[in-house]
Amino acid sequence: MDIVKVPFGDIKLQYNSIKEEIDEAIQSVVDETAFISGKYVKEFCENYSKHYGVKHVIPVANGTDAIYIALRMLNIAEGDEVITTACTWISTVETISQAGATPVLIDINDQNLIDENLIEKFITERTKAIIPVHLFGQMCNMEKIRSICDTHELFLIEDCAQSHYAELNGHKAGLTGDVGTFSFYPGKNLGAYGDAGCIVTNNDALAAKMNMFANHGAKIKHQHRMAGINSRMDGIQGAVLNVKLKYIDDWTQKRIDHANSYRALLRDVSNITLPTLSEGTNKHVYHLFVIECDRRTELQEYLKSKGIGTGIHYPVPIPFMEAFEELNYNEEDFPVASRKQSRILSLPMFPELTESQIKFVCESIKEFYN
Numbered sequence: 063m064d065i066v067k068v069p070f071g072d073i074k075l076q077y078n079s080i081k082e083e084i085d086e087a088i089q090s091v092v093d094e095t096a097f098i099s100g101k102y103v104k105e106f107c108e109n110y111s112k113h114y115g116v117k118h119v120i121p122v123a124n125g126t127d128a129i130y131i132a133l134r135m136l137n138i139a140e141g142d143e144v145i146t147t148a149c150t151w152i153s154t155v156e157t158i159s160q161a162g163a164t165p166v167l168i169d170i171n172d173q174n175l176i177d178e179n180l181i182e183k184f185i186t187e188r189t190k191a192i193i194p195v196h197l198f199g200q201m202c203n204m205e206k207i208r209s210i211c212d213t214h215e216l217f218l219i220e221d222c223a224q225s226h227y228a229e230l231n232g233h234k235a236g237l238t239g240d241v242g243t244f245s246f247y248p249g250k251n252l253g254a255y256g257d258a259g260c261i262v263t264n265n266d267a268l269a270a271k272m273n274m275f276a277n278h279g280a281k282i283k284h285q286h287r288m289a290g291i292n293s294r295m296d297g298i299q300g301a302v303l304n305v306k307l308k309y310i311d312d313w314t315q316k317r318i319d320h321a322n323s324y325r326a327l328l329r330d331v332s333n334i335t336l337p338t339l340s341e342g343t344n345k346h347v348y349h350l351f352v353i354e355c356d357r358r359t360e361l362q363e364y365l366k367s368k369g370i371g372t373g374i375h376y377p378v379p380i381p382f383m384e385a386f387e388e389l390n391y392n393e394e395d396f397p398v399a400s401r402k403q404s405r406i407l408s409l410p411m412f413p414e415l416t417e418s419q420i421k422f423v424c425e426s427i428k429e430f431y432n
């Protein structure tokens with residue numbers, strides 16, 4: 063068996079670094095049987111709201127529900143169209159279908175983000191909302207997208223599942239739209255120890271509605287004012303996130319430092335393209351470090367043989383998935399996504415990576431092409 067020298071990700075290392083605090087936090091939840099919602103979830107939401115700089119943080123069961131709840135409470139329904147990107151995790155698109163609406167998919171730009179210059183061409187009478195996804199940790203062009211939404215009176219939902227604390231031109235991910243949705247899936251930049259998510263907004267009325275909908279349509283127990291869903295955050299997740307929130311700034315900086323190291327070490331390799339940054343004051347938080355490369359399958363195999371883990375995010379763009387066949391898209395509709403599909407490769411990226419591991423990855427890549 064190959065010895066893993068540089069795993070693609072490692073969430074155990076992070077646990078070991080804060081084990082005592084985490085164990086104590088989990089034990090308190092059990093001791094107090096604060097299993098669902100409750101004190102620790104409330105505490106986390108208050109802390110996240112302060113630290114992120116947003117008025118309302120609505121705790122939910124996962125990042126997928128966060129998008130679904132936002133869509134439903136913005137009254138997106140059958141007959142409506144919602145514009146989003148061709149390249150994302152399936153949640154962004156499947157929730158549009160769940161709400162009864164039709165997803166309208168747009169090709170990506172050089173940064174793997176929704177091409178803001180193509181959006182207006184796809185707006186129709188039925189368009190109700192746009193969901194930009196700040197993929198891999200880099201924000202979309204929100205100035206342009208906000209202005210499109212204002213002109214055409216569309217709702218704006220930011221999928222921030224991969225972009226906690228990302229910024230573009232001084233604006234944080236999730237705070238330009240009507241709502242921002244977050245995932246705290248264990249592997250995300252801020253990750254729980256199970257499924258969890260939240261929705262952020264500065265809109266009081268919308269916050270109250272989303273909170274109620276996520277709790278069976280009731281604000282006060284047994285007073286159901288609408289037919290809602292069960293999408294609550296577990297107490298253990300709230301307690302774990304509360305501990306981890308103290309370290310998120312440090313962990314984010316480490317991701318940025320690692321990305322800078324990769325950039326410096328891989329600068330002269332002509333067979334690969336480093337991730338490009340969109341213009342402006344750009345704080346990319348590198349949920350993933352995605353390069354484009356020649357002979358991807360062979361490179362991936364070679365790295366594997368050296369004990370280096372890699373990933374592909376994502377192997378198939380949404381419009382080419384069996385699940386969305388009925389949308390009847392062709393490869394020609396998505397020239398950029400199609401071209402990138404066979405070239406993208408995600409290198410190891412997590413805060414606890416060491417400088418020598420990064421060097422080893424880069425040396426191995428150079429070795430392969432030589």
Ligand SMILES: *Cc1c(COP(=O)(O)O)cnc(C)c1O
Pocket residue numbers: 124125126127150151153154195221223224244245246247257258259
């Ligand atoms: C992870 C992710 C989600 C969904 O989050 P879950 O908590 O796994 O439901 C949604 N959108 C994007 C872009 C994601 O990466």
